[in-house]
Amino acid sequence: MTISETTPVTLESVPPALRAMVRGAVHGLGDAGYATPGFNLAVTRTPCAVVDVADTDDVAAVIRYAGDAGLKVAVFATGHGGVEVGPDTILIRTAALDTCEIDPAGRTARIGAGVRVQTVLDAAAPHGLAMVCGSSTTVGVVGFLTGAGIGPLVRTLGSSAAYVRSVRVVTGDGAVKEASAQVNPELFWGLRGGKATLGIITEVVVDLLPISxxxxxxxxxxxxxxxxxxxxxxxxxxxxxxxxxxxxxxxxxxxxxxxxxxxxxxxxxxxxxxxxxxxxxxxxxxxxxxxxxxxxxxxxxxxxxxxxxxxxxxxxxxxxxxxxxxxxxxxxxxxxxxxxxxxxxxxxxxxxxxxxxxxxxxxxxxxxxxxxxxxxxxxxxxxxxxxxxxxxxxxxxxxxxxxxxxxxxxxxxxxxxxxSASADPAVIRACYDDDTYAWLAALAAQLDPRGVLDTGQVVR
Ligand SMILES: Cc1cc2nc3c(=O)[nH]c(=O)nc-3n(C[C@H](O)[C@H](O)[C@H](O)COP(=O)(O)OP(=O)(O)OC[C@H]3O[C@@H](n4cnc5c(N)ncnc54)[C@H](O)[C@@H]3O)c2cc1C
The missing domain is CATH 3.40.462.20 (Vanillyl-alcohol Oxidase; Chain A, domain 3)
Incomplete structure (x- = not known):
């Protein structure tokens, strides 16, 4: 039985319920922190609640609550590629996930989901290292990587997806998972190109290149x-x-x-x-x-x-x-x-x-x-x-x-x-070949049986 079958879920009831579950701030309609204007001002967001998640556990708690309540969950970092968010959806904002740690010896960066590309570039540069990035350095690292990412050096270095070493993600069933080429490899495959289809990422580790x-x-x-x-x-x-x-x-x-x-x-x-x-x-x-x-x-x-x-x-x-x-x-x-x-x-x-x-x-x-x-x-x-x-x-x-x-x-x-920032199924379909689309949809059905993440630019 879902929460919505026992207690009616309303715009008024969702924020207090979430406040009892998460460390981060929760904003309801009318609260000062509710408005979420992103880079693209044409995109409107009217979620039933906005959660400034403090950590991975907050993301998992929001997703589980939404599943029980019959709600959806969308994610926002900078709004460079966002789509409309409606009142049936809780919006997770990732700005507080601001880890940006450079390991110069291992040539990697550990990056939180709220970090913009320029922050990584500035942190890596003193070590003579570089993240393979796109044209705009104000986009969010994770949003960019979930679209596989291409940049001015794409013909030389390839897509940025190839430089992701590992990912921490919360899937639509509320489970926290690590994914890499060795661990949960199918999930790792689909997170790099599938946008938020398979989960909400809280942290990535990427390889850095010795380019000054x-x-x-x-x-x-x-x-x-x-x-x-x-x-x-x-x-x-x-x-x-x-x-x-x-x-x-x-x-x-x-x-x-x-x-x-x-x-x-x-x-x-x-x-x-x-x-x-x-x-x-x-x-x-x-x-x-x-x-x-x-x-x-x-x-x-x-x-x-x-x-x-x-x-x-x-x-x-x-x-x-x-x-x-x-x-x-x-x-x-x-x-x-x-x-x-x-x-x-x-x-x-x-x-x-x-x-x-x-x-x-x-x-x-x-x-x-x-x-x-x-x-x-x-x-x-x-x-x-x-x-x-x-x-x-x-x-x-x-x-x-x-x-x-x-x-x-x-x-x-x-x-x-x-x-292709759009919730239009035809636009999303055009981003994938037949096999990739079918496989992403199958993985999503398995990892998100209640369709919590089935909103916005996702494959279903
Ligand atoms: C001016 C401009 C220049 C750009 N240049 C390039 C470029 O050179 N190369 C390129 O590849 N792209 C480019 N883009 C596209 C950009 O990379 C995408 O729009 C990307 O989605 C932006 O991510 P964001 O987090 O900043 O934006 P948001 O609007 O906050 O997020 C967009 C989407 O990214 C996904 N996402 C964000 N955070 C998470 C998360 N934590 N977990 C899972 N999914 C998440 C979700 O699908 C979300 O809806 C550009 C966009 C703009 C506006």
Whole structure:
């Protein structure tokens, strides 16, 4: 018998019941700590309670209570990839799980679920070590890793999932488990790529690499001739060795602090570049792209690894964002023309970022310890972002849709979980191949028989 069959569960009853069970603070509707605005301000969260978990036991207690009460549990770290949370759900916030311990001799980092990537980079850098991370260093480490994570060096180092050594997780049945290649290997497989499908992670141990400096940054070109520049970028990128990676982004940046005035208020094309090669070799590799046109701004230089976030210069401030995404098998002239027609000069597109990340290289390699990351054969990741601000909100949504429809002939019809923050089953389905999807669903049914974690971006 569940609690809900004996005692009615209401918005008023859940917070007091949880307060008696956990060490962390519990917030109900109307409490000062209840509001949970994340990075994406377009996502609304109206849970029946918010719990600032203090430790793994708190997570287990919340999950068990929710199972008994017929409620769901969702997890929040920074809100970079969140989806709507409703009143049938308890929201776990992980900010207090702030462990960040570097073991320089073992070259590992033990990282709590509330820690952001930049914290790890700053802690590891004095030891000459680096965590394999993504473009934005303000995202949560664990949220990033549950989506398997790709970054500016993905062609060189592969997905970040490959560097996870072990995980502590609470599964949907409330059990606390360790997972690694040796212990609970199926769970370990599914946690790296399956987002929160199989559990709420409280801590990870990741391998660090002995990287102090890289050569990287971005060349910013005027976007007027985006079609020709994107062709030049595609041809140049196709010759890059796997020691180097690149992405190209059509940008329409507003005038705001942090945006160089020369880039603000106009369409530009950013060619991002990162390599673990020495600066001379890096400069040689980049030379053809530097010569393709005169950049408005050349911001590629030797870079401390801890400053890797400067390559994409993702916006640090929260915004109401709407995204589009798909993987591409090819970047033909037709693909470029379709992208430019939908979002390039004269298109009227309100999108602030339309980004193509080159994949291949180490991304395509089958890792020694397999993860639930799929679609390794894709050639490019297309990702677009607009700001849902009146009066352009509707145009943002329609332009994202039109862009994804326009590239359909070259699309794989699939996508990566970290670029697919959505509870829409069709969007989630596109992140996995048939076997991976079926296996994740089977594991979830086994580990979460009451469907406590069946909310948001999860496979069921
Ligand atoms: C500006 C920007 C740049 C980005 N760049 C990259 C990039 O280069 N590469 C890349 O791979 N991704 C990138 N992302 C996507 C990002 O990695 C994902 O959105 C990730 O989910 C963010 O995690 P979070 O914890 O910060 O966000 P949240 O919104 O707090 O969490 C998002 C989701 O992560 C999962 N999650 C979070 N914490 C836990 C936990 N403790 N246990 C289990 N699951 C958990 C859950 O599914 C949760 O719903 C970017 C996103 C943004 C907004």
């Amino acid at each position: 400096d890289i050569y990287g940054g971005a060349l910013y070109f005027d976007g007027t001739d985006a079609a020709a520049l994107l062709r030049a970028w595609r041809d140049w990128a196709s010759d890059l060795p796997r020691e180097a990676g690149t992405s190209a982004a059509l940008l329409q940046l507003p005038e705001m602090p942090g945006v160089p005035p020369i880039l603000a208020g106009k369409l530009t094309l950013a060619v991002r570049f990162a390599t673990t090669a020495d600066p001379d070799t890096g400069a040689q590799l980049l030379a053809p792209m530097r010569a393709a046109a005169t950049p408005l701004l050349d911001a590629v230089a030797p870079l401390p690894y801890a400053a890797i976030g400067a390559i994409h210069a993702d916006p640090p401030v929260p915004m109401p964002a709407h995204e589009g995404t798909t993987l591409l098998r090819d970047l033909a002239d037709g693909t470029i023309d379709a992208i430019v027609a939908a979002t390039g000069p004269g298109s009227g597109s309100p999108l602030i970022v339309v980004e193509l990340r080159q994949l291949g290289g180490a991304f395509a390699d089958e890792p020694a310890v397999r993860s639930a990351l799929c679609h390794r054969d894709a050639a490019f990741n297309l990702h677009s972002v607009g700001v849902l601000a009146p009066p352009i909100a509707e145009l943002v949504v329609s332009t994202n849709s039109a862009l994804i429809a326009a590239v359909e002939p070259w699309s794989t019809g699939t996508s990566l979980p970290n670029f």
